[in-house]
Amino acid sequence: MSETPASAGPAWPAGYRIQARADGPPADLVAAFREIPVAAVGDAMSRNVGAFGLRAYHARLDTVLCGPAVTVRVRPGDNLMIHKALMMVRPGDVLVIDGGGDVSQALVGGLIRTTCVYKRLGGLVIDGALRDVVEWAAAGMPVFARGHTHRGPSKDGPGEINVPIACAGMAVLPGDLIVGDADGVIAIPAADAADVLRRARAHLVKEAAIRAGNATGQSDPERFDAVLRAKGLPI
Numbered sequence: 001m002s003e004t005p006a007s008a009g010p011a012w013p014a015g016y017r018i019q020a021r022a023d024g025p026p027a028d029l030v031a032a033f034r035e036i037p038v039a040a041v042g043d044a045m046s047r048n049v050g051a052f053g054l055r056a057y058h059a060r061l062d063t064v065l066c067g068p069a070v071t072v073r074v075r076p077g078d079n080l081m082i083h084k085a086l087m088m089v090r091p092g093d094v095l096v097i098d099g100g101g102d103v104s105q106a107l108v109g110g111l112i113r114t115t116c117v118y119k120r121l122g123g124l125v126i127d128g129a130l131r132d133v134v135e136w137a138a139a140g141m142p143v144f145a146r147g148h149t150h151r152g153p154s155k156d157g158p159g160e161i162n163v164p165i166a167c168a169g170m171a172v173l174p175g176d177l178i179v180g181d182a183d184g185v186i187a188i189p190a191a192d193a194a195d196v197l198r199r200a201r202a203h204l205v206k207e208a209a210i211r212a213g214n215a216t217g218q219s220d221p222e223r224f225d226a227v228l229r230a231k232g233l234p235i
Helices: 027-033 038-043 082-083 111-120 135-138 190-215 222-231
Strands: 017-019 065-074 094-100 106-108 121-129 143-148 159-161 165-167 171-173 177-181 184-188
Touching: 017 171, 027 065, 027 177, 027 184, 027 190, 038 184, 065 121, 065 165, 082 159, 094 165, 106 165, 106 190, 111 135, 111 143, 121 177, 171 184, 184 190
Parallel strands: 017 159, 065 094, 094 121, 106 121, 121 143
Antiparallel strands: 065 159, 065 177, 165 171, 177 184
């Protein structure tokens, strides 16, 4: 009979797994991304990545969510592993929850929000529902979710913590940098964060020049005419 190698870690029951927290990018990179709009980050990452179908439940449109991901995968409508993850987070972490897009039962509510504020989380991103909407609208804890309902969760499991997940169409690894603002939420692979920051800053400089031209009626007609000629149009 074969034995499990010592390096393989614990033999988790089916459907359960708890991995160590990943550190994510250094603090200076995280701070720098607080000044970069999510739209610019997306433009620097090919414009076809990021979450969709989520809405902000915090009230202020200028709120920025930014921090390394602690990932959680749960059975729809069950928050046992969310409670466990909250025992593992550090200040500034963003809890990213794969709830399968189900909105029939809330995964988090006002009591969990109180814990998140005490733990000084960077925010939450939930592919599922929340409840106690008025409490989440208060300042101090950015949260994006797919929907809301008064129906509360079970606490039976199964679930996994700090594993690769899919959240609202977005692939997220533990430690990825999560950035969210009024336009939406995006995940930046931790290893790519410095390069994405460089490209996003360059993109903002380019946009500033275009904006200045648009504001004075001096935009370059070749910006689009060249594209149309390349497609064979007689411009």
